[in-house]
Amino acid sequence: MKGQPITQATFDSIWALDAPLSVRLTQIDSLAIVLNPFDDELPQKQIQRALQMARKFKVSNLEDRLMLSLGSIYSTIDIQDSAKQYLHEALIRMENRKDRAQIARAY
Numbered sequence: 486m487k488g489q490p491i492t493q494a495t496f497d498s499i500w501a502l503d504a505p506l507s508v509r510l511t512q513i514d515s516l517a518i519v520l521n522p523f524d525d526e527l528p529q530k531q532i533q534r535a536l537q538m539a540r541k542f543k544v545s546n547l548e549d550r551l552m553l554s555l556g557s558i559y560s561t562i563d564i565q566d567s568a569k570q571y572l573h574e575a576l577i578r579m580e581n582r583k584d585r586a587q588i589a590r591a592y
Contacts, residue, residue: 491516491520492527496513496527496531499516506542507544507547509535510535510538510539510547510551511550513535514547514551514554516531517529517531517532517535518532518557522561522562523561523562528558532558535547535551536548536555539551545578549575549578549584549587552571552574552575553575553590556570556571556572556575557572560572575591576588576591
């Protein structure tokens with residue numbers, strides 16, 4: 486995959502992996518956050534899909550990470566109401582767990 490463009494097919498191959506959901510969600514998040522959200526809505530769509538899966542299967546630690554990533558993307562593309570919503574929700578959840586490292590990331 487090194488040197489190849491990241492496309493929908495790239496994400497589809499990750500979703501199709503025979504790997505635990507947490508591994509796939511982490512890979513989706515890691516890949517999506519390196520894409521330029523100004524060029525395409527692919528990063529937002531993939532993280533939103535991953536967030537839905539994390540919520541459905543109660544993978545709460547990744548749910549927080551995905552909310553932070555989505556909030557960061559929305560902040561980057563200047564959609565501040567959505568950014569605030571995702572970052573605020575993630576922050577509250579992390580404060581409840583006293584996860585200082587993730588709290589710092591949220592700020």
